[in-house]
Amino acid sequence: MKNKGKSYFLIPYYLWIALFVIAPVLLVVYYSLFDLDGHLTLDNYVNFFTPVYMRMMLNSFWYAFLITLFSLLVAYPAAYLLTRTKHKQLWLLLIILPTWINLLLKTYAFIGIFGTFGPVNNFFGLLGIGEQQILFTGFSFVFVSVYIFIPFMILPIFSALEELNLSLVDAARDLGASGWTTFRRVIFPLTVSGVRSGCMAVFIPALSLFMITRLIAGNRVITLGTAIEQHFLVTQDWGMGSTVAVFLIVIMALFMLLTGGSRKGVRQ
């Protein structure tokens, strides 16, 4: 009301939205309609439904699912225990600190740890299992990804647990519920929003990771992210890359609709 009229100063922000939010999405959709020679075609979409891409898609989903599941399994108890500690803000800060360290450096560390002569293999040697090929397997990919994502899972769950009214837990116990029942019927349902935002914060990036697959899984694991990177930067087939990207965008949108709310559930 009061600032009626002159709002030229808002132009940079709207320009940013138009140029960097709307235009890129439209461009990806537009490029997905062209083949390598620049002909307008729907071939990319037809190709996408061939077994090669379908297998890659399933693979990608399977790994993202595993990564999300294991992150949740590790993070939920950790978040729960964190809320019980003294100085919990300090501990939480310590959980967050590693996320400020470049993801590539942490990934690189695992090349050494999982390597043929690395500490894990040394340990296996001591146990008598003998040396194993750990690097360049699906296992190492899942492990490193879970490692990277754990803080992002702990954080929203921690906030949800913090907001939980403890008298409800006491009430359940007073009414004779066992520890497990209390968890299943009271604590978990009340913190499910945190779990949901945590899963969102992990699942979508896990679908599109490509540097960890390249460094740790040695091209054994191909995710949607790896495929996009491959098409754009290696084979230069932007059309097909855009098609994969379009599907990733659609999946992402569906996933957001399904789980509802935004990924930034931390504050809420």
Place this chain on the structure above:
Amino acid sequence: MKNKNGLTNLYLVLVFAVLYAPILYLMYYSFNSGGTMHKFEGFTLDYYREVLQDTRLMIIVINTLVIALLSSAIATLIAIIGALAIQRVRSRRAKNTLLSLNNVLIVSPDVIIGASFLILFTIVGIKLGFTSVLLSHVAFSVPIAVLMILPHLQEMSPTLTDAARDLGASRRDVLTKVILPIIKPGIFSGFFMALTYSLDDFAVTFFVTGNGYSTLSVEIYSRARQGVSLSINALSTLIFLFTILLVIGYYFLNRRKNRPAGPLSGPAAEMGVPR
């Protein structure tokens, strides 16, 4: 009860151990004269010397810092405007649309941001290199800075600006003397978040750097693909120390700025997704 406590502590200790082990592992071997990451032979600072004498690397470090500072500054400016724009919109629906548009880049996977920006820059005819990297860092930092500034703007009582207007302040005075000082903590957090996003980003930058221009994370990636080299360890130790200093500095700055808020009201509460 006592026994239970011991067990729970053990679990937390284990989680912390796993979180920090790889980082400590990297740092430990940066002093290894043996040149590998599995057998510690002797203490040496050679790799640090190597890193500090590597001119190419130093140029890359400077590139990274320049991009981070410049892009965060520009992004914060645009974000202030953006927060004001969102605040001005009266209709609830329009506001939600604007907010959703704002958040698109936060929820999008990095590969998609990178790929679509690559298309954009190629079409517009921007040469890949400094400009394209700067523009994309500005682009993905804006929404997060908006989200840091907006709550401060919403908490501000509208009567304050009304009062200022009534007392004869011009629009410009209202902005510079009333609004900006009030949202200053948000601006600071926005800038800091943009800075960490920019310093950390790999995936987007990887798509939009052409030949000959590189930032630290892209350089680390290409070196790591060639296998283990302890100069990466030395470099990461230095980066780790720098990061800690930055975080501690920010923590104290933030604590002085808005005491009533919890110590984690800053970046911790708003951590995004790894880039």
